Amino acid sequence: MTSNKSGDLRVLFVADIVGKPGLEILTKLLPGLRDRHKVDFCIANGENGCEGKGLTSKLARKYFGLGVDVITSGNHIWYNRDIYEMLDTDARVIRPLNYPGGNHGKGSTVIEVEKDLKVAVLNLQGRTFMFSIDCPFRKGAEEVRRLQTQTNIILVDFHAEATAEKIALGWYLDGKVSAVLGTHTHVPTADERILPQGTAYITDVGMTGPFDSVIGLRKDLAIQRFLHQTPVRYRPAEANVRLCAVLVVIDKETGKASSIERLNLP
Ligand SMILES: [Fe+2]
Numbered sequence: 001m002t003s004n005k006s007g008d009l010r011v012l013f014v015a016d017i018v019g020k021p022g023l024e025i026l027t028k029l030l031p032g033l034r035d036r037h038k039v040d041f042c043i044a045n046g047e048n049g050c051e052g053k054g055l056t057s058k059l060a061r062k063y064f065g066l067g068v069d070v071i072t073s074g075n076h077i078w079y080n081r082d083i084y085e086m087l088d089t090d091a092r093v094i095r096p097l098n099y100p101g102g103n104h105g106k107g108s109t110v111i112e113v114e115k116d117l118k119v120a121v122l123n124l125q126g127r128t129f130m131f132s133i134d135c136p137f138r139k140g141a142e143e144v145r146r147l148q149t150q151t152n153i154i155l156v157d158f159h160a161e162a163t164a165e166k167i168a169l170g171w172y173l174d175g176k177v178s179a180v181l182g183t184h185t186h187v188p189t190a191d192e193r194i195l196p197q198g199t200a201y202i203t204d205v206g207m208t209g210p211f212d213s214v215i216g217l218r219k220d221l222a223i224q225r226f227l228h229q230t231p232v233r234y235r236p237a238e239a240n241v242r243l244c245a246v247l248v249v250i251d252k253e254t255g256k257a258s259s260i261e262r263l264n265l266p
């Protein structure tokens with residue numbers, strides 16, 4: 001990891017990588033993106049890596065090899081048990097913090113990007129239209145206070161369904177963290193901004209995967225599921241693959257964000 005000379009840290013956050021198409025476009029684009037945007041640190045959400053549901057250690061290692069520094073996740077991380085050991089042992093792979101105690105893994109990590117410069121990544125999950133896990137606001141604020149004793153630079157992946165819950169958490173953590181970046185809906189939103197106290201915010205970064213689909217799932221299967229109201233086996237779609245991400249620029253001293261830029265690339 002090489003840092004640019006200024007006092008800024010340039011962080012690329014890559015949206016949920018879906019299946020093989022997601023891996024292929026990551027392979028094609030990420031090394032060039034890191035160079036072109038002088039990225040110091042790259043976070044990617046990997047909850048859908050393994051055929052759309054879950055992640056394996058083999059896939060995680062591939063993402064690291066391509067230039068990802070930390071992998072966040074969400075509700076789908078539990079679908080493939082292969083990742084559980086890595087969740088327990090590798091500081092670079094995290095899952096939402098606010099799942100009840102007794103689950104595998106941890107919800108935050110602190111990584112030394114360069115000498116005397118640490119970056120914290122915190123993963124939280126919403127509760128509206130999702131599992132009724134612990135409160136992301138209270139658990140999140142508590143963890144932020146703990147992380148602040150180690151670094152000013154804290155990025156939050158808020159994996160949630162409801163836009164209102166995401167926006168509320170953005171305001172709640174404004175000034176306390178460098179960024180609140182939404183994931184899970186797989187649909188990029190156009191509301192990226194810097195909140196008044198210096199937190200970069202976006203409701204959803206989108207998806208790194210096939211957009212000729214219903215949020216990654218083959219559209220015929222999705223339609224069938226809505227028509228019949230019974231489960232179908234998840235199969236990722238293949239066409240119109242795009243990489244969605246945001247580039248966040250953060251002051252290394254204060255941890256405040258100065259810009260957030262949305263990327264959506266074929
Ligand atoms: Fe996802």
Ligand SMILES: [Fe+2]
Binds near residue numbers: 047074184
């Ligand atoms: Fe999800």
